[in-house]
Amino acid sequence: MSKGPRPLIGLFAGVAAGLVASAAMAAFQAQAQKLLPDSGDEDPATVKAADAASEAIIGDPVPAPYRAPAGQAVHYIAGAVIGGIYGILTEYQPEARSGFGSAYGIATAALLDEAAVPAVGLAPAPDETPLVVHAYGAASHLVYGWVLEGVRALIAGRR
DSSP, X not given: OOOSOOHHHHXXXXXXXXXXXXXXXXXXXXXXXXXXXXOTTOOOHHHHHHHHHHHHHHXXXXXXXXXXXXXXXXXXXXXXXXXXXXXXXHHHOGGGGTTXXXXXXXXXXXXXXXXXXXXXXXXXXXXGSOHHHHHHHHHHHHHHHHHHHHHHHHHHOOO
């Protein structure tokens, strides 16, 4: 039996694990948000991303009754894609699993929450964001990383 990389298994395991990890992250966020100061009526970045996609496709934002589900769809799609990347990456670079997915979770927080999302105008710049919100994002992505690695390892196995 070959011990080389298995990119298709990695992709499948990563996508499936990314979906489960996204659900765990959403559950964590639902509880953690109770501890955060009220941020007003501003839409989350996922809803803003859904609006941007809708405006690009049909010329209008997501209709009001569909805003929350559209934001959730963006969250799960992003989680599945990021999980798929992780699954393939771990097949070629096992050290990507460092800290039982912690390093990947923090890397996604840094790249997404701190860089990409503000850069495209879906969230304020990092220096305009309260420290507690940065901590919330990092903790959320740690949960994502831990669950991602746990489920990925169950599906693809440890090698």
